[in-house]
Each structure stands twice: as structure tokens, then as C-alpha cells.
Amino acid sequence: MSDPVSLTDHPVQEASSTPPAPGRSRHLSDRWLTVAFISPALLLLLAMSVFPLLWALYLSFTDYSATRGGPATFVWFENFTAILTSAQVHLRAFTTLLYVVGAVTLQTVLGFSIAYLISRRVRGRGVLTTLFLVPMMLSPVVVGLFWRFMLDAQFGVINSMLGSIGLGQVEWLTKQNTALISLIVVDTWQWTPFIMLIALAGLTAVPKYLYEAASIDRASEWFRFRTITLPLVWPLLLIAVLFRAIEAFRLFDLVYILTSGGPGVSTETLSFHVYKVAFLGFNTGTASAYGILMVLIVIVLAQLYMRYLNKLKED
Amino acid sequence: MRYPKRIGLLATAVMMVATTVVACGGDEGGNASAPKAPADIPALTKDPLTLSFIWFDWPPAKALEAFANAEYTKERSNVTVKVNVVPNANWHDAMFTQFAARKTDFDIPILDSQHIGEAVTNGNILDITDFVKKNIDVSAYNPYLLAAYGQFPQAETGQRDENASLYGLPLLGDTWTMIYRKDLIGDTPPATWDEMIAAAQKCQTENPGVSGLAFHQANGSDAAAVTYNTVNGVYGGNLWDSKARKIEGVINDAAGQEAMDVLVNKMKPLTAAGSGNWFIDEVNAAVAQGKACIAFNWIAASGGLLDPEQSTLGKTREEILGKLGFATLPKQKTDLVPLGGMGMHVSAYSSPEKQAEALNFMKWFEQADIQKKWAAAGGVPARTDALSSPEFLNAGPFNKVYADSVSRMRDMWNVPEYARLIDIENTNVNAALNGAKPPKDALNDIAKEQQAVLDSAGKKGGGGL
Numbered sequence: 001m002s003d004p005v006s007l008t009d010h011p012v013q014e015a016s017s018t019p020p021a022p023g024r025s026r027h028l029s030d031r032w033l034t035v036a037f038i039s040p041a042l043l044l045l046l047a048m049s050v051f052p053l054l055w056a057l058y059l060s061f062t063d064y065s066a067t068r069g070g071p072a073t074f075v076w077f078e079n080f081t082a083i084l085t086s087a088q089v090h091l092r093a094f095t096t097l098l099y100v101v102g103a104v105t106l107q108t109v110l111g112f113s114i115a116y117l118i119s120r121r122v123r124g125r126g127v128l129t130t131l132f133l134v135p136m137m138l139s140p141v142v143v144g145l146f147w148r149f150m151l152d153a154q155f156g157v158i159n160s161m162l163g164s165i166g167l168g169q170v171e172w173l174t175k176q177n178t179a180l181i182s183l184i185v186v187d188t189w190q191w192t193p194f195i196m197l198i199a200l201a202g203l204t205a206v207p208k209y210l211y212e213a214a215s216i217d218r219a220s221e222w223f224r225f226r227t228i229t230l231p232l233v234w235p236l237l238l239i240a241v242l243f244r245a246i247e248a249f250r251l252f253d254l255v256y257i258l259t260s261g262g263p264g265v266s267t268e269t270l271s272f273h274v275y276k277v278a279f280l281g282f283n284t285g286t287a288s289a290y291g292i293l294m295v296l297i298v299i300v301l302a303q304l305y306m307r308y309l310n311k312l313k314e315d
Numbered sequence: 316m317r318y319p320k321r322i323g324l325l326a327t328a329v330m331m332v333a334t335t336v337v338a339c340g341g342d343e344g345g346n347a348s349a350p351k352a353p354a355d356i357p358a359l360t361k362d363p364l365t366l367s368f369i370w371f372d373w374p375p376a377k378a379l380e381a382f383a384n385a386e387y388t389k390e391r392s393n394v395t396v397k398v399n400v401v402p403n404a405n406w407h408d409a410m411f412t413q414f415a416a417r418k419t420d421f422d423i424p425i426l427d428s429q430h431i432g433e434a435v436t437n438g439n440i441l442d443i444t445d446f447v448k449k450n451i452d453v454s455a456y457n458p459y460l461l462a463a464y465g466q467f468p469q470a471e472t473g474q475r476d477e478n479a480s481l482y483g484l485p486l487l488g489d490t491w492t493m494i495y496r497k498d499l500i501g502d503t504p505p506a507t508w509d510e511m512i513a514a515a516q517k518c519q520t521e522n523p524g525v526s527g528l529a530f531h532q533a534n535g536s537d538a539a540a541v542t543y544n545t546v547n548g549v550y551g552g553n554l555w556d557s558k559a560r561k562i563e564g565v566i567n568d569a570a571g572q573e574a575m576d577v578l579v580n581k582m583k584p585l586t587a588a589g590s591g592n593w594f595i596d597e598v599n600a601a602v603a604q605g606k607a608c609i610a611f612n613w614i615a616a617s618g619g620l621l622d623p624e625q626s627t628l629g630k631t632r633e634e635i636l637g638k639l640g641f642a643t644l645p646k647q648k649t650d651l652v653p654l655g656g657m658g659m660h661v662s663a664y665s666s667p668e669k670q671a672e673a674l675n676f677m678k679w680f681e682q683a684d685i686q687k688k689w690a691a692a693g694g695v696p697a698r699t700d701a702l703s704s705p706e707f708l709n710a711g712p713f714n715k716v717y718a719d720s721v722s723r724m725r726d727m728w729n730v731p732e733y734a735r736l737i738d739i740e741n742t743n744v745n746a747a748l749n750g751a752k753p754p755k756d757a758l759n760d761i762a763k764e765q766q767a768v769l770d771s772a773g774k775k776g777g778g779g780l
Contacts, residue, residue: 063776066415067437075776082777089780153589154606174591176751260404262534263591264746264757276779279408280734281768282415283779 053295060289067282079289089290091265092273095180099269100248102184103191108241110188111195116229118196119203129200136193144257147186148173151258176266179259183267186254191244198240202233235312242305246298270294349435349482350663354445356678357671365395366672368659369410369421372400373595375487375615378693386688387679394672403594404535407734414439414664422665422673425486425657427537428463428726429733435467435482436731440660441670443677444480450678451484457721460485460697464658469729482660484677485697487615489655490724491545492716494602494610494617497640499525504642508549508577511609511645515585518608527585529607533594534745537737540727541653542611543578543744548651548725549644550574555728555765563766567758570648579747579754591749602639603627613655614713615695617641621711641713643720654724656695690714732768735779739764 060079064072083089118128135143150157151172159169172182206229214224252271255261261268268276274294278287370376376398383396399421401409407430413419414437426434434440443465447453453461462475465483493511495504499518505511515527531538544554552570555562565571587606590597595616601607603619603626619625620639621632629635644652659680661673679685686696690707695717701707702718728736740761747757771778 063778065778067411067433067439069417069437078776082780086777086780154587154601159589169588171589171591171749174589174749176749256404260533260535260592262742262745262751263749264534264751265742266746266751276738278779279412280738281732281779282411286777286779 056288057292059285060292062285064285064288065282066284072285075285079286080293082286083290083293088265089270089273092268092270095267096249096251096269096271098180099184099187099251099267100245102180103187103248104241104244106184106188107192107195107244108237111192111240112199112233112237114192115196115199115203119200129197132196133193135190136197138190140190140253141257143186143190144254147182147189148258151182173259174263176263179263179267183251183254183258186258187248187251191247195237195240195244199233199237202236203229206232235309238305238309238312242302242309246302249298250294349438349440349442349480352441352443352446352661352670352674354449356446356450356674357667359391359671359675360668361393363393363395364669364672365397366423366669366676367421368396368398368423368425369419370398370400370425370657371403371406373403373616374618375694376400379486382689382692382694383676386685387676390679391672391675396676406536410434411439414662417664419662419664422662422669423659423676424662426483426660427657428469428654429729429737431465431467431469431482431658431660432729433731433733434660439663440482441663442480442482443484443661443674446674447481447484450674451681455681455683455698455700456485457697457699457702459724460488460721463654463724463726464656464697467729469726483658484681485656486659486680487656488695488697488702488717488721489613489615489657490652490717490720491541491611491644491655492614492617492713493642493644494612494620495640495642496525496605496608496638498638499608502640504640505609505645508546508645508647512577512581512585515582515609519585522608525606525608526587526590526601527608528582529586529590529593529598529601529610530582531594531598531611532583532586532590532745532748533592534741536594537727537741538594539744539748540737540740543575543740544725544727545611545644545651545653546578546582547571547574548653549647549649550577551648557728560769561766562769563762565762566765567762571758572755575747575754575758578744583748591745605638611644614717615655617713618693618711636712639712641716643716643723650723651725652720652723654726656697730769735768736765739768 059072061074061076062072063075063079114132118125118132121128149155151159153159153169153171153174156172158172162168162170170178172178210228211224214228219227250271251269252275255267255269255272256275259267261272270290271294274287274290277283277290368376368379370379380396380398383398387396388394406427410419410421410424410426410430411433413421414434424434424440426440431440435442447465458475461481461484462469462479464485465481466475466479467482468476468479493504495514496518499522500514505514512528519525519527531542533539547554547566547570550570550573552568552574553565556565586593587601590601593601595612598607598610598612599616599619602610602612605627621635623630623632623635626635628638644650659677661670661677665673680689681698683698683700686698686701687704687706690696690701690704691710693710695714696702696707702721707714708718727733730736743752743757743761743764746752747754752760
């Protein structure tokens with residue numbers, strides 16, 4: 001039997017050495033074709049992602065305002081210094097941290113638990129998985145709107161249900177101690193399926209023979225979970241956590257719809273604050289610096305996390 | 316072969332340069348002041364033309380589109396009027412992000428009176444002073460209304476400055492009305508703020524399930540801020556010293572502190588639980604469902620309260636009017652009421668033919684007979700003759716409230732920093748109303764933060780934080 005790898009190994013090199021097919025222009029080599037096909041996507045990426053990022057980086061060193069116009073004057077690191085030393089920013093950073101930790105932890109625990117339960121079920125697994133995925137398919141704005149109605153203290157169905165079992169009214173969105181919890185709950189409702197999906201993929205990939213061997217050794221359920229399931233699913237779960245943490249870090253839509261950052265500014269996240277800096281006063285330079293700092297934080301934290309993941313993989 | 320790689324790099328570089336040129340090319344505005352509109356309306360096109368407005372989504376926007384298409388087209392049959400609407404919270408952003416792009420898909424932005432300063436200093440709207448002089452009978456207006464919806468710099472109260480430039484003309488006048496349950500508190504509305512609070516307290520006690528008060532408390536738009544500003548005005552406070560550009564020590568003086576105390580400690584306890592994010596629609600819903608004894612709302616948004624299909628208070632308009640009364644705001648130390656409403660302006664980035672059409676529309680709209688028709692169609696006119704006309708006074712039970720309130724109005728700061736000032740006040744008043752901050756701290760924070768915004772002109776870096 002021939003080695004299948006040898007057929008596909010280094011396909012690009014193989015292709016580049018292939019002479020043009022009969023009828024094709026002599027100058028149109030495979031290399032040129034590759035460039036021609038990749039160029040549109042590359043140019044689009046450069047125009048829509050790379051250029052705005054570089055432009056924002058440039059603006060972050062200036063006092064430019066999009067509405068006032070005029071030349072952008074360089075203020076160098078003044079915007080960055082002001083942001084990093086601002087008590088207002090520290091407050092939003094703390095709120096964001098609370099939100100990210102709360103939402104991602106809850107989603108991970110719930111998502112993995114649901115995936116574990118579904119993975120043990122043979123019948124109706126597909127239907128159940130699909131049903132659980134529905135919230136993830138909805139627009140966050142739509143989710144925010146209907147949760148806003150459900151959580152309304154006067155007319156909402158949640159308080160109505162609480163009232164029917166004799167519990168009092170809860171001001172879900174207008175009290176400092178419940179507003180952030182409400183945001184976490186809504187985000188968890190929507191994004192737990194994401195964690196569940198990835199955890200389910202990991203659980204399905206665990207080789208059955210490991211469980212069979214454990215059964216022969218009369219290993220307990222907990223022992224099997226602790227020594228087989230969790231270690232094998234853990235790296236995949238951590239990647240899901242990374243994705244969710246990055247997403248949660250830049251939360252904007254749910255805050256905008258559900259609480260507008262209130263009461264006061266107690267649920268204002270960093271993204272929401274950037275929006276206000278950018279569009280209320282049109283301080284484009286400051287907002288650009290704010291955005292760049294947020295990107296840097298995500299990149300640094302993600303790098304540290306990836307290193308941990310790689311180390312875990314090597315171990 | 317290395318050419319493709321080089322060409323790829325070259326293409327990338329060209330693309331970057333091209334995109335940079337495109338991105339920088341539009342910035343022609345500089346620190347522009349508003350361009351001038353011609354005194355005479357230029358020749359109008361005979362080709363089909365759509366005249367676009369931008370406003371927020373509320374009943375007057377629908378009324379304006381229907382009215383303009385029914386009436387203006389009698390004079391200009393080739394014109395279609397389109398009123399584009401956005402949610403109230405996005406209204407400022409929707410207009411000013413387009414202004415920032417120096418390209419607008421609207422020809423007539425309907426600006427809140429306090430937006431004028433920002434639009435004028437950025438050169439986003441036309442200076443129509445010469446046009447007004449030649450085409451509009453300014454003596455037909457209450458001078459303050461003309462100033463509030465078009466003049467910059469504008470005094471929050473007082474007389475119009477005849478020498479100041481005009482950038483807009485009134486489209487819709489508005490102020491708060493007190494909506495009260497005649498069947499619960501009696502036919503005579505409370506005359507003073509203290510009496511109003513006492514009546515609300517009594518009504519709430521006697522009618523379980525009905526809250527004493529309903530008013531704007533949300534931290535979006537200008538909701539909570541207008542509520543505080545209203546109470547501040549009634550209790551003799553001031554928002555700032557406009558000549559000295561001083562807020563610290565003015566808004567948080569003794570009168571300001573008393574107003575905050577009344578709002579948070581006397582009025583808030585009379586509202587429904589969870590009403591801390593209520594704005595126009597929620598207050599209307601509470602009234603329509605019979606859940607509030609006394610409510611405060613903008614007159615222009617109150618029309619739906621008389622619709623039997625939206626109300627549980629009666630099966631006919633008359634039945635609802637038997638239970639609901641509309642009155643001017645109670646007085647206390649002063650009789651001030653908040654100025655609402657908006658003016659119409661001309662986008663500096665519209666095509667010349669659309670700017671000409673916009674000027675023609677404004678001239679048409681401000682005629683005496685058209686203002687009366689606008690009043691009959693549900694609008695709130697600004698011309699004095701239209702305000703006292705039977706068409707206006709008979710169109711709604713709250714219209715007399717507006718006519719009686721005109722001389723009592725006070726606006727907020729009309730400065731380019733308005734959006735940030737209102738956000739600071741909104742979030743802090745909302746925090747005080749919802750127990751996230753002690754009222755005194757909230758007011759002192761408003762004073763400190765707003766003063767910092769006014770003082771930050773010329774500061775390098777970190778603006779907007």
C-alpha cells in the first residue's frame with residue numbers, strides 16, 4: 001500500500017513546478033494564479049481590517065476629533081497616560097472584570113454540565129443539541145430586547161412568576177446589585193450553548209476504549225470523570241473559555257439594550273465607555289487610544305493563556 | 316521566481332496609500348464655521364426629488380411625514396418628503412456620525428435645541444440668518460422660541476439676541492405637561508410642587524396598586540437630566556452661570572441641593588418599583604394602564620393617551636378625558652418649565668438643489684395658514700397666531716398647556732460640549748434615583764465633572780474621559 005501522505009505533502013511546491021496546462025497563457029503560472037485568487041480577499045482584509053487598525057493607531061497619538069475636523073495634532077502618549085490614570089476608566093475596567101469572570105465561569109460550568117449530560121444520552125441527542133443551540137443563533141439586540149421585557153419590574157414575566165410563588169418584586173435592571181447579575185444571566189443564557197458545543201465535541205472524541213478499560217477495572221463514575229473525561233476535554237474547554245472571555249471583554253450590545261450602563265455607570269463596561277468617548281464628545285483620538293489599549297490587553301492576556309495551553313498540551 | 320512576491324508587496328503598499336488618501340481626502344471641513352445659505356431661494360428643480368429629514372422615532376415624526384406629503388406636495392408635486400427615524404437614544408449619534416463623514420443622507424436634520432452649538436461650531440448646518448431676514452416674518456414668533464430653536468449662541472432663558480445668527484427655524488414646540496387622574500385626585504390640579512407631592516402621596520395610599528408619580532428616570536438620552544433640571548428650576552436653582560462658564564457651586568448650591576433632595580427623597584418613593592429606567596413610553600404606558608396618579612411627560616408624546624385602543628381608562632376618548640386631566644407644571648419658588656421641541660436645519664452636505672428645496676420647505680412651513688394646519692394635524696406650532704388659534708387649542712386637551720407654558724420655559728446649556736454635559740447629569744441623577752449614589756454626592760459629582768468638561772478646552776490628550 002502506498003503512503004497517502006506522500007501524495008499530498010508540500011502541495012504548493014508540487015503545484016508551482018507544474019507547467020501551465022495546454023491552452024493557458026505561458027505567463028500564467030500556478031504561482032500567479034495563486035496570487036490572483038488570494039489578492040481580492042487580501043486587499044479586502046487590508047482595507048477593512050489592517051488599515052483601520054493602523055489608522056486608529058495613528059489617531060491614538062493625536063487629539064483628532066471626527067466632527068470638529070481640522071488637522072490632527074500629535075499629543076504623543078498623552079491620550080494613553082490619561083486613560084491609564086483615569087479613575088473613570090479604572091471603574092469600568094473593574095466592572096468589565098467582574099462581568100467577564102462571572103459570565104465566563106457560569107457559562108463554562110453550565111455548558112460543560114449540559115454537554116456531559118447530553119453526551120451520556122443516546123436517543124434524542126441531536127434534537128437536544130439543536131434546541132440548546134437556538135439562543136446562540138439569535139441577535140444579541142433581539143435577546144437584549146426580549147430579556148428587557150421579561151426582566152421589567154412592573155410588567156415582566158420573571159417578576160410575575162416570582163409573585164405567583166409568593167416572592168416579592170425584584171428590580172432586576174435598576175438596582176446596582178442586580179443589574180450586573182442580570183447582564184451575566186442574559187449573556188449566560190445566550191452563550192452557554194457555545195461552551196456546550198465545544199465541550200460536546202471534546203466529550204465525543206474521548207476514545208471509548210478508555211472507559212471500557214476503566215469499567216473492567218471497576219473504576220467509579222467520579223474516578224472515570226476525573227481521570228479520563230476532564231483531562232481529555234480540558235484543553236478544548238480552555239479554548240472555548242478563551243473565545244468567550246475575549247467576546248465578553250468587548251461586551252457592548254447587551255449593556256446598551258438592557259441597562260444603558262445604569263444605574264448610574266454601574267454596568268458600564270470598557271466597550272460602552274469607549275463608545276461614549278467616541279460618539280458623545282467625538283474625542284476620536286482618545287477613543288482610538290482607548291481601543292488600542294483594549295486590543296493590547298486582549299493580545300497580551302491571550303498570549304499568556306495560549307502559552308499555558310501549549311504547556312498543558314506538552315505535559 | 317520572486318516577482319509575484321514583490322508585486323504582492325507593491326500592491327499592498329499601493330492599497331495602503333490609496334486607502335489613506337481616501338480616508339484623509341474627505342476631511343475638508345477643518346475648523347469650519349457654518350456656511351451661509353443664500354438670502355433668496357435658488358431656482359427649484361422640476362425633477363422628482365426626495366426631501367429627507369432625520370428625527371427620532373415618535374408620533375410627531377409620523378405626523379410630520381404624513382402632513383408634509385399631504386400639504387407640501389400641493390405646492391411642489393415633484394417632491395416626496397421622507398422622515399427617517401432612529402431610536403431616541405441614537406438620535407444624536409445618527410446625525411453627528413454622518414456630519415463627521417461630511418456626507419449626509421438627510422437634508423433637514425431636526426436638532427434638539429442643545430445640539431445647535433455642536434453643529435454650528437463644526438460647520439455642519441447652514442447659517443440661515445440672511446434667508447430668515449428676507450423670507451420669514453420673525454415678529455410672528457415669541458422671540459424666545461425663535462432663539463431656542465435657531466439661534467447660536469443662545470441664552471437658556473430670556474430674550475432673543477437680534478444680532479445673533481440663526482441656524483434653524485421652529486418645527487415642533489414642546490414642554491412637559493402634568494397628567495393627573497381627575498377621578499382619583501379631583502378636577503383641580505395641584506398648584507404648587509409641594510401640593511402635587513402631597514396629592515400623589517394621598518392618592519397612592521388610597522389606591523393600592525397605583526403609584527403616586529410617574530416621570531422620566533432613565534439614564535439614556537436626556538431623560539433623568541430633564542427631570543432634575545425641571546425640579547431644579549422650580550426650586551429656584553440654576554444649571555450654570557453661562558457668562559462665567561461656571562457650573563461648580565451653581566448647580567450644587569442650596570437651591571440645587573434642595574431640588575435633588577425633593578426629587579430623590581420625596582418624589583422617587585412615590586414611583587413604581589423598577590421605574591428607574593422609565594422614559595417617555597413607559598410613563599405613557601403607566602398612565603394608560605391606570606397605574607399612576609400623576610405623571611409628567613412631553614406634550615408632543617401625549618397624544619396616544621387619548622387613544623381607547625391603547626388605554627384601559629375608557630372605551631372612548633371622552634371617557635378617558637373624564638379621568639385624565641392635563642395641566643401646566645405646578646409652581647414653587649419659580650414657575651419655570653423645561654423647553655422641549657426641536658427646530659429644522661439645513662445640512663451643509665446636501666446637494667445645492669436639495670438645500671434649495673429645504674429652504675423652500677422651511678419658508679412654506681412657517682406660513683400662518685400652514686402652521687395652523689400643522690397644529691390641526693397634531694403638531695405643536697411656534698407662531699404666536701397659530702398657538703392662539705382654535706385649530707391648535709381644540710386639537711388636543713394638552714395644547715392649552717403648551718400655550719400657557721411658553722412664557723415659562725427654560726432650556727439647558729446650548730454649547731458644543733452639550734452631549735457630554737447631559738451624559739454626566741443623566742448618569743448621576745439616574746444613580747441617585749436608583750440608590751447607586753447618595754443624592755448630595757451625585758449633585759456634587761455633576762458639578763465637578765461638568766466643570767471639568769467646560770474647563771478642558773485646550774487640554775492636550777485624554778479629552779472625553
